[in-house]
Amino acid sequence: MDIEKTTSHNLKCSVCKNYLNVAPVLTSEDGKINKCGRCQLKGPVLNNRNSLYESIGAKLRFPCKNEECTDRMSWAEVQRHEKSCKHRKIECPFWNCREKDIKFVILNDISHFETNHPGSIHSGDNMTLNLKVITHHQSFMKLLVVDTIPFLMLIHCLKFGESLLIGLFNFNNKLYDYQLKIYSDKNSKRHSVFKENVLLYDEDQHCLYCLQNLCVMQNHVFSKRNPSSNQNEKYKFYSNIDVGATKTTLQTENLMIDVSIIEHQEQNGEK
Ligand SMILES: [Zn+2]
Ligand SMILES: [Zn+2]
Ligand SMILES: [Zn+2]
Ligand SMILES: [Zn+2]
Structure with missing residues (x-):
């Protein structure tokens, strides 16, 4: 059964006003307030899980929460769709923009970054990082734009630079991998290569300020x-790079890292 795209019915979350189609669905004692799984960390504390509604809801097809989108989806598809919907709007990941309540469709419009954070854009499918520069900045983000498709890269040094975290996130429904080629700044023949999945960006979990233990956003899972x-x-x-061990393996004092994004190749046996 398809649920109509309308504002008039009551199958909506009292907190975020999205459809009640992400578990757990929690209901107040009097049944008047319903909260969806997107809002676990937001709104009133409710303890009654509405399993009866969940078991019925899981059999329905809901419209996308984005007004412009005409897709319909089952309960199981909602979260992936919402993170990759071409009408998805995100809040700017930069701290200084957050209070301004700016939201934009990142997938086809990077003008917010071009205007407000031009130094954070890198175009092209390969980016070279220098460990010395990374450890100087400690934590930063870049918007990598590969053939007009944006990817968000978060970089954070742990334990005063002993470990290096690098994460790549995307916004569309394609699967990508990223490759890190780490090499000596003196002799590029010595190198190690890692390949990892690019993850769909989830602003509640992938946050540079949460990594730094500075974040105070209520809906961020890892905030203070x-x-x-x-x-x-x-x-x-x-990806967690052990800087000391890598320097020893490559017999070098400084490391260079090439980050490149590639379309995901299915491995044998992978579904
Ligand atoms: Zn909600
Ligand atoms: Zn959609
Ligand atoms: Zn911004
Ligand atoms: Zn955060």
């Missing part, structure tokens, strides 16, 4: 506002 969340979980979205 949510002391109960397991902070170690936030590192799993990133």
Whole structure:
């Protein structure tokens, strides 16, 4: 059964006003307030899980929460679709823009970055990073634009530069990998190569300020506002490079890192 795209029915979350199609769905004692799984960290604390509604809701097809989108999806497809919908709007990942309540469709319009954060854009399918520069800045982000498709890269040094975290995130429904080629600045023949999946960007989990333990956004899983969340979980979205060991292996004092994005190749046996 298809749910109509209308504002008049009550199958919507009382907090975010999106459809009630992400579990867990929680309901207040009097049944008047319903909260969707997107809002677990937001709004009133509710303890009654509405499993009866969830089991019915899981059989329905819902419209996309984005007004302009005509796609319909089952419960299981909602979260992936919302993160890759071509009408998806994101808040600017930069701290100084956040309070201004700016939202934009990043997939086909990077003008916000061009105007406000021009130094953070890198065009082309390959970017070279210098470890010395990274450790100087400690943490930063870049918008990599590959054939007009944007990817967000977060870089963060841990333990005063002993470890380096690099994560790549995308906004569309294609699968990508990124490759890190790490080499000696003196002798590029010595190198190591890693390949990892580019992840769909989830602003509540992939946040540079959460990585730095500075974030105060209530809906961010790893912000200071949510002391109960397991902070170690936030590192799993990133490649973790052991700087000392890599320098020893490559017999060098400084490292260069080439980051490149490639379309995901299905491995044998992978579904
Ligand atoms: Zn909600
Ligand atoms: Zn959509
Ligand atoms: Zn901004
Ligand atoms: Zn955050």
